[in-house]
Each structure stands twice: as structure tokens, then as C-alpha cells.
Amino acid sequence: MERIEPMTVFGYAKLQAEMKDLKQVKRPQTVKDIEEALEHGDLKENAEYHAAKEQQRLIDGRLIELADIIGSAQIVDPSELEHARISFGSTVVLCDLETDEEITYVIVGGCESNPDIGLISFASPLAKQLLGREEGDDFKAKLPNGEKEYEILEVKYQEIVFECN
Secondary structure, three states, X not given: OXXXXXXXXXXXXXXXXXXXXXXXXXXXXXXXXXXXHHOOOOOOOOHHHHHHHHHHHHHHHHHHHHHHHHHOEXXXXXXXXXXXXXXXXXXXXXXXXXXXXXXXXXXXXXXXXXXXXXXXXXXXXXXXXHOOOEOOOEEEEEEOOXXXXXXXXXXXOOXXXXXXX
């Protein structure tokens, strides 16, 4: 079964920019670093050489990972989706029934998630349990740090803000 990675245009552009930077800036610089380190001779005790080779390995691994994600990307415009039920791109206001605290999350693609500003991946444990639910639903979420009980106060679509200013 083919894996599909939903994301917004923002997420896709972010991945493309990272890949371009790795290919055109970071990897060529690392290759130069390796060449310079080779000029120092003895490779057994050449920390610069080993650090540069490790950096190259990490960059190459990330390039493979990015190619895989971009290859399975499905760009979704959340403004075109129905948000009566929670779906990709929905803004969800929850009430923690134990603490009475209100929490707002937006369901986004994995590469776009930033829990610190309320953006959670559609593949996260909480988002998986939210998808398809409606305003007014109460549910128990099984989370890595235990079970929490929430009420869904509001489900809507609003323009997604991906970065804090």
C-alpha cells in the first residue's frame, strides 16, 4: 500500500527549501570540509575528517528521508474541506474536563507540526482520536502520558499560522 503524506502548500515548500539547501549549500560545503581534512594526513586521528564524514552521512540520510516524504506528498488545501467534523486543517478547541483548561490545536501534516504553537500532526496520538469527531463530543484520549478526558468546544477552519513572529 502506497503511503500518502498530507500537507499544505506551506509544508511542501518548506521541505523543498530544506532539500535545496542541503543539496546546494550544506552538502557541497561538507565535501569541501572533507577535502580540507584529508590534506591534514593521518585519517586515524583526524577529528575534522571524521566529523565531516559524519556530517555528510547525516545530510545524505536526510536527503533520502526528504525525497521519500516529498514523493508521497499529497497537497491539501484545508480551506476546501468540510470542517463540521474534525479533519485535516481543522482548528479544534478542547476543554480538559479535569482541569477545565481550554486548549486549541490545528491538525496539520507531520512536517508542519509544532506543538509549542498548537500545530499537531494528523498522525499524533491525540489527532488520530480527534479525527471525525464533532463539536460537543466528550471523549477519553489515550495518550503516551496517560488518559485524559476532553470536551470538544469548537471545530472550525481558520487560516493556519505556521510560525510565531
